[in-house]
Amino acid sequence: MQVDLIESAVPAPESLRPWITELGRFPAIADASLPFTHVPYAETTIVLRAADRPEALVLGPRTRAAYSKSDKPAGCARLRLAPGTTRQLLGVAAADLADRVVRLADLPGVAAELANELVTLPTEEVLPFLEEVLPQRISEDPTRRMHRELLGAAVAAISATPTVHELATGLGVSERQLRNLFTSGIGISPKHFARIGRVRRILVDASNVAVPLAHVAAIHGYYDQSHMAADFKALMGVPPAKFFQGQVPAPTPCKSAQ
Template sequence: MPTADLTESTVPAPEALRPWITEFGSIPTGTDTSVPYTHVPHAGTTIVLRDRRDTLVVGPQTRAAYSAADKPAGCTRLRLAPGATRQLLGVPAADLADRVVRLADLPGVAADLAHELAALPTEDVLRFLEAILPQRISEDQTQRAHRELLRDAVAAIATVPTVRGLAADLAVSERQLRNLFTAGIGVSPKHFARIGRVRRIIASAGQTPWSQLATATGYYDQSHMTADFRMLMGVPPTSFLRGDLPAPRTRPQSHMSRVARSSMPR
């Protein structure tokens, strides 16, 4: 089963947008709706633009989803930088975890741009945001410091085995680090690291023996890796590699088209 990530082509965001948006991605309109997709867990928040329709926000996805579209669909995706969710969307990232909401329903500055973004051709989106977004966002010294600290934590977390060690390296308390991750990313540091490891396992599956892959991705042993993988993906890594996966759910217009189940913030 292909993953949505593999069908997406991405480019880095322009420097002027980098404090708030890290990359710009495009998923082409598919033609074969019989092929289901695996949506691998991802700790980022994403603004999703669908041709001339509602602009959506997809929060951090803490576990895998398996789905099939009922008709061909494509989209453009703007991946938000760690710590930028409240500034752009007006809510902490934790309020968006495992949810999909309409951008226009959120209280942040980006909501005012929802209709314009939906109407723009894909090739004009970054130029439009580059011209208007920096003027709409205000950031005080504390907010900037928190965003930069979170950026440093994200860069270091793959090489530091514990939350305590990461907090010590960054000269903050464990409580402060957890609060930063919850508000700025939407998941705890531990779950963020777990998602990163599972994504690395999927990228290397079939190329490296499981025991070696477990060591390379920071697990104590293969059984620890298997338990983590099953928790996030719903199946053990051997089943995933064989394609023995949970039955996909049909989601109209692709996995991006779920409507908000409740108003924001919850």
């Protein structure tokens, strides 16, 4: 079973950081016969696939895990969008992209105008190209910048804040404003964002067989192991013990662009 948690990544240059956080590189799958686990994630990404027919795709936030098999190995590069930038770059709210795969060229935003160039560039030239052309194409205003910065602060604080109420209070906004910011700027609720982050951290910690699951549950703030198992199963489809034994749902073909 292969899991898409490990990839090499380079941070975006400072001039791109308001909109793109990093460029990840995922190598071609070593053994296409093994099921591949697509772990839940809370970002919107632009994926540049290096296949027989290169293409630029947009993957919205994935709210639950998916298990697939690929017919042939294919590597890719992934541009991770900063929270709150989906509408600026792609022309749509992040909520419209949740659990979807869309062709970049089919979207109305400024990034779609760069799709053809992005898929033909060597990976190491993608960030320099975007640094040169993207800032000049993006329209910015104080309100949009404020919302983006507020959402960035919420994302930075959420893992250490017990409740949505406390997070909103700390940021000086109402819970309704905070939920609206997450829905439009990230595509999921703040509670689901926090759950995804916690399950991803569990996947890293629990992959060490020397660490008991009860200990993993405790260090991640769960009441007990059964509480963690229920949360894990809701997002991953199976409890952690079965997942790490390779007992996962039957794989399906990779999801096509919609």
